[in-house]
Amino acid sequence: MKKPVLFILLLMFGCVQAFAHALWIETKTRGTKGQKQDVKVFFGEYADNERDSTAKWFSNLRSFELALTGPDGKRVILPTTQETGFYSASFTPEKDGLYTLSIVHEVADVYNAGKLQYYALADVQVGTKAGKHSCTAPFDITGLAGAKAGKDAKLALHFDKKPLAAHPITLVAPGAKPVEIKTGTNGEAAWKPVAGAHFLEAVREEKKAGTHQGKPYETIWHMVTLFTEVG
16 A cells, blocks of 8 residues: 555654554365365555565564464464465365454564564354354454445454444455445444455554563554455
8 A cells, every 4th residue: 555544644753664464364265175275474555566575574473373263262373484475374174154264463662662463363264154253363353254346334343352433444355446434423434345355454553652572662553354255
């Protein structure tokens, strides 16, 4: 994105543009029981189709953990392999239902008195059995599983398991420029997806002072992304 919300906000606090980048997961939203599901993790600017070389990922970003939560609630950490422009992983679903991929990563360094928290999410539906999006990230986007092209849908934004009202979400639909939608008082937002891949991103500034890795901070920047394909 040329001027994402986080980039504008971080400029106000003197942070560098590189840390406005997003961390996100890409995978097919429909999976098949018994067949390998490929997963990729990127860092860069999704809307501009810019993926940073993994050799240039800053601080301890390369030490992220990719979690998979299955329909039975079992959570495992998937091994990842460093490629040139992304990290790759895979899993083979053994049951029908909804699988949730998630990353919760705290950056080791403090920048301009700000601590950075990255969250990345993606759901995989296997078969037709209904399931529940399951994630341990405190900043979470839900409600996208099962969305259909051309039909009204709702998504919900939560922080610390509470609805986040009147909060902007950046949406990038296939072949379209980023648009901003805002949640209502219940933390929900309406949208009408088209066919193809959709990228959503939300940023929250939390005024909270503390010490991280021996360095003081005054603000925590929470950044969540969700990637989903709509059929």
